[in-house]
Amino acid sequence: MPNMTVWLSAAVPEAMRGRALGGLSTAMFLGQFLSPIVTQPFTKIVGLGAVYAIVGGFLTIVAIGFAVFKTQIRSLTRSSAI
DSSP: OHHHHHHHHHHSOGGGHHHHHHHHHHHHHHHHHHHHHHHHHHHHHHOHHHHHHHHHHHHHHHHHHHHHTHHHHHHHHHHHHO
């Protein structure tokens, strides 16, 4: 969390810094709260190992998507920050 805070503070304009850091904190704590609620039903059906494999596969696909569309994402985020 501290590394993400520093990275986000450096990447976001000063006028948007409070909103961005608030969003980061909200996302982190909401994820910690919702994670067991969302994964518990799937864990009971397929088991813990399968849930880890499914989520890992999904996050790998998301990471590949971000890598492929990196320039488009960067141009969208910079144009909306102005």
